[in-house]
Amino acid sequence: MSHSEHHIERNSLSYGIEKNVEVLAQKCYQCGKCSAGCPVADQMDFPPSMVMRLLQTEIPANDEKILRSNSIWLCVTCEMCLSRCPMEIDIPSMMDYLRQKSRSEKKVNKQAKNIIAFHKSFLNSIRWTGRLFELGLILDYKRQSLNLTQDVTLAPKMITRGKLHLFPNMVKDMGHLARIFRKTSNSSK
Amino acid sequence: MARIGVFVCHCGENISATVDCGKVAETIGKLKHVVLSTEYKYMCSDPGQTLIKEAIKEHNLTGVVVSACSPRMHEPTFRKACAEGGLNPYLCEMANLREHCSWVHEKNELTTEKAIDIVRTQVEKVKLNSALQPIKVPVTKTAMVIGGGIAGIQAALDIANTGHKVVMIERSPSIGGHMSQLSETFPTLDCSQCILTPRMVEVAQHPNITLYTYAEVESVEGFIGNFTVKVRKKAKSLDEKLCTGCGLCTTKCPQKKIPNEFEQGMGMRPAIYIPFPQAVPNRPVIDREHCTYYIKGKCKICEIVCPTKAIRFDQPDEIIELQIGAIVAATGFDIKHADFFPEYGYGRYKDIIDGLQFERLASASGPTSGVIKRPSDGQIPKNIVFIACAGSRDPAKGIAYCSKICCMYTAKHAMLYKHKVHEGKAHVFYMDIRSGGKNYDEFVRRAIEEDHVNYIRGRVSTIYERNGKLIVKGVDTLLSSMPVEIEADMVVLATAGVANSGAEELAQKLHISYDSHKFFAEAHPKLKPVETNTAGIFLAGACQNPKDIPDSVSQASGSAVKVAALFSQNELTREPLVAVVNRMGPPLHSTCVGCFLCQAVCPYQAIEREDIKTRDGKVLKSLAKINEGLCQGCGTCVALCRSKSIDLHGYSNNQVYAEVVALLNEY
Amino acid sequence: MKTGLYPGCSLTGSARDYNESVSALAEAFGLELIQIPDWNCCGATAAHNLNKELSLALPARILALAEKNGLEEIVVPCAACYSRLVVTQHELKKNPELKNRISEVIEMDYRGTSRILNVIEWIDKYIIPLLPEKITKPFNYKVACYYGCLLVRPNKVLNYDRAEDPQTMDIVMTKIGAQPVDYPYKTECCGAGFSISRTDIVSKLSGKIIEDAEYRGADAIIVACPMCHSNLDMRRPDINKYWKTEFKIPVIFVTQAIGLAIGLSPEKVGLKRHFVDVKIS
Structure with missing residues (x-):
């Protein structure tokens, strides 16, 4: 002590x-x-x-x-x-x-709404795919934050440069990852 | 039959808060030969001492154990009380219940048990104590002052004015120290050189002072009143008696690109140089590290131009041996170089300087003749930032302590700047203003109120250069921690005060303690601030901790009085806790076989050879003999003696065995 | 010895260009990089902001996979992933109880023995010794080396370069013929993970970093972090709008610059994928 x-x-x-x-x-x-x-x-x-x-x-x-x-x-x-x-x-x-x-x-402070929405979308994305699926993240973030018009011009430009995948690149052992998320879920929501 | 009295002290609550003093006294009272065991709140107080004196008479005591604090603190007090009570003072022992027990343990039964054990050992020891008589030694009435800054100068003059001889040792070519570099001094703004140089001259001319500059202490042996000091007089490469100090050599020396220490690197000097115009002595030295002759073997221009032929290239260092009675260490401080703070850009940007460099810029004798010009382009800065605590109070990168003098000198710097550059703006970033001292806070207020120095409470995060300006990114913690950005022309860092280079080495030579920052340690933080743990060696000035001029001078005078008091006696009494070689009647004379291994290990050269002779001069036997004047009672010879012929008064083998046996036995 | 590679999510998506340049260098210098099998996301800012245990478990799985596959040394080109992996290793070393708990969560043995290299360390160790004879087109430009936060901080944990005015990337750049400028914004923050949620903050902070690099006369900003790159490059239109100006300075990964210096084509090192045109090659 x-x-x-x-x-x-x-x-x-x-x-x-x-x-x-x-x-x-x-x-x-x-x-x-x-x-x-x-x-x-x-x-x-x-x-x-x-x-x-x-x-x-x-x-x-x-x-x-x-x-x-x-x-x-x-x-x-x-x-x-x-x-x-x-x-x-x-x-x-x-x-x-x-x-x-x-x-x-x-x-949580009201101004933090978007920041937390983003963090949650990010964790959601890896919860389901194991690796970040950027397109999924952006769509989920728009859903959570309701900022529907933000960055509408960015995504197409990213796609033409090969920087945005249309499908997720997944971890094979998703069961393993799901268990990690479940076991740590008590430490914070 | 031994009759022991035990006195258990509460030391206010220092001991009684964790040790059950009543139980200690009661338990000890039941021991064999203990005829009195009692407790009292403050044994060192007058009633406490009276208790001991009366008990000695009343109970006819043969030994006393005072169970209180460290013997370092009060052993002399209680021994004196015993003597006044009619008991030989060396029949008194102290059991240290405070430092060794109550301060370091929590309150519980084990703590009290440990206290009882400590007292028991001393009871057993004191039974074997013998009545000793103090030793008398003569006093050499010459003092040595190490360091020729303002503290050393004051100490030397004060001692010399009491009529005693003083030897001053200064390692640089001139006395004067940091004070000679300062422009003006707080809180009066009088010129530093104007008040210092007369004192420097006085030192040089005083009939009682012998000055050795460009000299360092090589070794120190002996003890209070009787030190033998070897001093290395570094070769100045010239005959001081012939040199007139005309300075022609310094103007003709072709090597002129050596950073000038006195100007804090803001000017250049030649290889043969006088540190500054008012130097004492006003004689040059050759800096052999940079002199072309010593590097390449050719040049000797100074020798050619010298009108008195005083140059001596082959002059060796000289070691002189001095008999000294007391030493004042006054070796000063240094500043921590600011390049350990990479976020402040010192060393990367020319216009970020430290406090001592600013002193030189502001000094009439400095490289700019007192005009505040920034080093990069010589422009007068219109916007200047001072950063306090640039290294102090920073355990992460700097030093944890407060350097004490920076608040005041920063206020002075800002004020001097405003007096010289009326239209300029001065900002000070600070955390706290520590201006305790006579007329100090008034001085800081004057900087703020009259000179409109902008004090901003907050630290600076980073400084970088852009477009010829230094961008200072700080914060104002009094305005909701709002970021503050200042485009400055020059930045002055109030760097920390640290122990001087070589302080640790000198402390080891002097056998005095120093702290983790390598500042010399006083014997007691409150009651012996001038003394060291080594008798006869005193402290003055910033070698103890960063100090301003008034404090340094006061302490120097304090140390001078200590020296004068010592010199007022013709002989000193010393503790008789010294080694002794046993003696007995013929034919053996002693169990000592005369191997003299003890002589080889004694660190104090205290062991002599004594021949036992017949009447007609025939040597019967050679024995070791201890010189009581030199012996420090360290016991090394006792441990080494193979025939067990040496013992230590006050700490005899039998006494130590008795202590150990007491611990092993149940009571 | 085999060097493991933890690409991290960005390098498979928005920082494909970075990935291509790392692969191109490995190929050109004959260095074997073995991707950690079935690697997962490190959790990034989101995990440590919302859930401490998860923020340790995700990197621990990656490190355990590397150990399981005999990869004693792994290179992590993304500075953000590098930071998460090193911090996890440090935290679990410091706290054995937590280490046991995390091993239990990831259902794997975790020893914490992997040597984790950031991209500059990898370049220093494997590329610099072979570099001199390979240089065909010296990268003769003035560059502003931008380290960002996570490559050098927290310094006591990462124990890499120095926290203020770091030099390692500058030294690498001088080795390919570039002239680094004195650049005070080296380790200022670009806005990091706020790219989407607080684009305004990213525009402000990244704008200052870009503006100062242009002011210092740099021809390019050199980076070693995909997050910094996306903020300085992909967010350039937002930054220009915020600052009402047209910053033109390109942002180049350190691996891309080396690639160009040894004669690789702009396409090969992914330069064509940038938002801000790289005209200097």
Whole structure:
């Protein structure tokens, strides 16, 4: 048991983060270097350093703000924050945890609709074919996101360049893959 | 019959929080020969000491065990109390319940049991202690100051002014240190050179100070009051008595492309050089690594032009041996070079410089005569960015600690820039402003309020060059962590202060402790900040940790007082915990067979040869004899002696066996 | 020794050109690449965003298949797949309990012994030593080497090149006669997996990367990641619209550039499949 665990608020998001991804929110001293280098900070409700600050308060209302923020979905896992953090805080791993927590608690930010629709379509695609079927992904994404007109001109151009297959390229042992999906399905939906 | 008294200290809650002191005292009280076992909250306090003094008389004690903190902390305190109670001080032992038990364990029964075991060993040991008398040694009343920066200068002058002799050793060709490189000093903005150079001259002219520049400590032997120091005087390649310091050689030297250390690489110097115009001594040296003659065997132009024929190409290094009573280490600090931060582009872009380089740019004696010109094209920067903590407080890439001086010098830099470039804009990226100190915070406020320096709370992520500008990508954490992008003409990195090169090596020569960052360690962080763990060696200035000028000077004066106090005595008393070779009547005289293997292993050259002679001078037997003045009680000879003829006062073999046996036996 | 190949999904679809150039180089230099039999998708961003266990199980199956087929060394041309495989190997090495759990999920032995090479490491190891005598048409252009995120970060896990201002790709390019420009956008993010879901973000970020390369006078941007390539090349019309300009600089895979330098045809290395015309060959 780490020393800080004696003091941390057990119901807080910080506690879950420390337990699951070994990130100690209190290590952050708010220098802001992560936010300075984050490519999407300007679009986030809370840039990474502010997410860290909200976590440090261990106040339920602030935990709620994080789980409902667009920040956790806009993070592209470019790893720049971790690469330059003087305290080597693994923000990218923490973001993965926060995304999964936000979904399991049904607190997903509205702006994340398309991003999640895409991720779901992506996983659906490999669930059924084992390898990404890009045309299938695009069609499934349009169905999920209802962005029917997006990229209508792109697909034909891809097809003429041989970049878009009309039929999936499938893994042979699909039963094996189906079992992997089933066995991991409890860890998150 | 032994009559032992045991005193268990709570040390406030330091011990009693995890150790059941009452149980310890009670259990120990039942041991054989223990006539008194008691507990008290603070044994080191006056009532605590009185308790011991009175118990000695009342119970007629023959030995005392104080179960408290480390003997390093309070052994002298309790030995003195025992002496005042009428007991020989060396019949007092300490059981370390704090560092060895309560601090390192959780509260439970095992912890208390361990505490009891520790006390038991000392009870058994003290029964075998013998009454010892302290040893007297003479004091050599000459001090050595290592390092000729402001701390060393202050220490040397203060000691010399008490009437004692001082030898100053400086490894570079001139004294002055980093302070001589600075432009103006915070928080008063007075010119650094103007206040320093008179002190430098005073050192050179003081009748009590002998100055060796271009010299380094080779080895240190001996102990407080009696050090023998060997100093290497590196060859300056000239006869200092003949040289007048006219400087003709330095102007004629054909090798002129050597980066100038004094200018932090922003100017060039010749191979024969005087580091800076106000140097003390104002005599050149030849840098043999870069001199054409030493590289190619040809040139000697300096020898030809020298009007007094002072050049000596074949001059060797000289080793001198000095008898020294006390040493002040004042070797200063260095700055961590900023190229370990590749995202900040130091070394890649010419106009990103460090703090010391900025000092040279701002200095009237610097390469630009005090005009702030950027290195790439000599233009005056209209927009300048200062980055604080460029290496400090950065465990990932830099150093974990705060370098302490950067907040203040960065404020000063920004202020100096604004005073010199009125229409320019100065930005400071910072995390915290640490401006504790007399008139320090006022100084920073002045930079912000009067000089309109733009302080931005946030760190910079990266800097790159585009279109002749340095693009600084930072953040303003006070504005919702909004990204901030500044197109700067020049960037100054407040790099971290680190231990000076060679610090570790020197610490080992001096036998003093140093920390994980290679800064020299004080004997106690609060109560002995000037002393080291080695008696007779003191610290001054930034060799201990980064310090500003006022702190360095204060500490230097502190160390000078320590030296003066030492020199006020004609002889010193030393702990009698030294080795002893057994002696007995004739015909054996000693079990020592005179093999002198001990002499070979003694690290302190403390073992001498003693001949037992008849009245007519015939040698009957040669024995080893310990010089009590030199012996440090390390015990190496005891472990090595094959005839078991040497023992150590205070730590005899029998005492150690008794401790071990106590642990093996049930109680 | 046999080198295994994990192509990953992109190389069979939108990054066919990359695949063709890798194959063409292997053929030209007589290097045997054995595709890992029945490989599956690594799970990419979607898996680690939504389901941690799945994000480890999918790469673990790939690595276990490589082990089962005796492929001790595998090359992974896609930087994103490379990152997922190395990160999985690292996580499972760090945590034996998790390793057992994942072995159970994939119903296979997993030892974690495969040596995983990214494309530059593969080039350094097998192609560079044979390169000098093969060069017939030196690639005499100014290039901006764009590494992206996943080839160099997280640096402590990947342990490849340096996180800031990496040099390995620049060195490879100088070996075929190119002149790399000083390029601060080397490791900035292109928008990665947001290509479809947040095209606006990709257009903004990729646009900056392209703009700076043009500003530095580069004739081409060199990449080693299909995701970077599709954002910089396939998304060029969106980028140009977002920035209201006409960026023209082509985006070339490092393997394509080497292919051209040893005299392979533009068709052979897949250049004709690009969206942005590559006029420099």
